[in-house]
Amino acid sequence: MASQSSECSSLGEKAAIMATYPLHNDMSCLDIPLRSNNYPETHAFQEELDGWHGYVEWENYPEKKKLAQEILARYTFAEEPEFQLAPLPDQNPILEGIRWKQYHAALGPALEKMPKESWETVIEEKAEDMIHVLDFPYNGEPPRDRLVATAITRNEDHFVRNHGGIPRIKEDDWFLDIGGMVNKPTRLTMKDLKNEDLFPRQSNVVSLQCSGTRRIEQIREYPGDGDELINAPWGEGAIGTARWTGVSLKKVIKHCGGLKEGAKHLEFIGVDTYFKKGQVYNYAVSVPWRKVKIHEVLLAWEMNGKPLPKIHGYPLRAVVYGFIGARSCKWLARINVIAEPSSAPVQKKEYLYFTPQIGKHNSTYSGGFSIQDMPVSSAIMSPVDKAVIIHDGKIKMRGWAYSGGGHWPERVEVSGDGGGVWYETPYDKLSTKYYHAWRLWEIDLPVDAEGWLELCVRCWDNSLNTQPTFVRSAWNWDLHVTSSCHRIKVFSVNRSRPATAARLKVMEERKVDFLPLTKPLPFDLESDAEYEAEMERRAGRDPEE
Secondary structure (H helix, E strand, O other), rough: OOOOOOOOOOHHHHHHHHHHOOOOOOOOOOOOOOOOOOOOOOOOOOOOOEEEEEEOOOOOOOHHHHHHHHHHOOOOOOOOOOOOOOOOOOOOOOOOHHHHHHHHHHHHHHHOHHHHHHHHHHHHOOOOEEEEEEOOEEEEEHHHHHHOOOOOOOOOOOOOOOOOOOEEEEEHHHHEEEEEEEOEEEEHHHHHHHOOOOEEEEEEEEEOOOOOOOOOHHHHHHHOOOOOOOOOOOOOOOEEEEEEEEEEEHHHHOOOOOOOOOHHHHHHHHEEEEEEOEEEEEEEEEEEEHHHHHOOOEEEEEEOHHHHHHHOOOOOOEEEOOHHHHHHOEEEEEEEEEOOOOOOOHHHHHOOOOOOOOOOOOOOHHEEEEEOOOOOOOEEEEEEOOEEEOOOOEEEEEEEEOOOOOOOOEEEEOOOOOOOOEEEOHHHEEEEOOOOOOOOEHHHHHEOEEEEEEEEEEEEOOOOOOOOOOHHHHOOOOOOOOOOOEEEEEEEOOOOOOOHHHHHHHHHHHHHHHHHOOOOOOOOOOOHHHHHHHHHHHHOOOOOO
């Protein structure tokens, strides 16, 4: 069979493709979507360029997009997993993303292996003990304690929020096209971008944060939209800080002769394949020119002094300071200068913030505002929720605090009683200030009380912004931006209290573990003589008359 054109431009080509496409007799059911021999050797949806493995171009070929839509419409894919109204699976990866794998498989050989190859990249580049929130497209965060061990996050530990497969692109074959409303449309290679005679190098410490950080808190109390891609049940680790190196996008635009009149936004197009409501796209988002012209958008090829890992966008990605991570497009292929924000679904139909009365019954794309700057937020990373803490009157707490949009944390406060009394973390226990990065914090919280306590944290930034008190105040239908005070419950055991110290000593002598908390003690809590003596001191159980 002859190889088919990637543009699918004629009806004859379209008919040939449909005739050879391996649909089952039952057109409504996708029986074995991931079977390796499920597709013919030739297929219309081929990789766009040599050296750009995993890149299928959709935006330049409307007929190809239309055909892909028709193919997807002939299958019934797996349902979204239910993890909001039911317990999360006790496994790692937590969620698999079966339907997203099926979408890729349904479009043929160029994409069907992306889930497997992407997972291989995860194993190669990320820490062994990452919390794999979603298998495919890969979403992962590091263990809580290690995230706040250093102010600069190790590449291996930096969270990942991908929207598609991880391509494998050779730097020597890669190029970047800048077009649209620029005076001089230009193609640049990596050699061009790294030429300091053309572009001065820029390096900044910047935190990136997923707008879904701490989503699990909203899910547990007030479930919301499941989303086609899956609104992943992120914990507190969907944030990371790195020193990014590259060139300012403003310098690149200047090299392209500047902007034409009316140009107000810059659209980034990545090579990963994205799906929305039965249609196929390349991942695309945009940022306003006002962000670019103050040098707060970097085209980065280096992360913490090393080449970008594949999983983080090699060979080139955008880093948008202070915005939600979704705007920092990975595997960058094109930049289009446009008059209005991108109409691509990730920009237009997702990452929207609704009022609390909006939901499945009345939500519209136009009814929510687009999330850009990240609000002030913070999290307790140690101790963890439901921890049992044996202490001597102080509980050590550690965590992070962040504010986007060029703001920075000025003060972090913690409470041991759910928010009644607040203690300021010592200034010398806050990490270095940056305009666009988090600060790590630590405090020894005075605690006298025993039993279950609610610890919480809040941050104040340099503009006196702080956090909503409760999750209910931050809840929104799409479950984005859990910016409320982070709360955890811990069981306090104060060893400085004599009765507690005595009980702990008995347990140690009898080699009885305190954990698990719910396991009953194997010995009587007091002797008969101790009971009688104590009851006499308490004047017995009943009144005299």
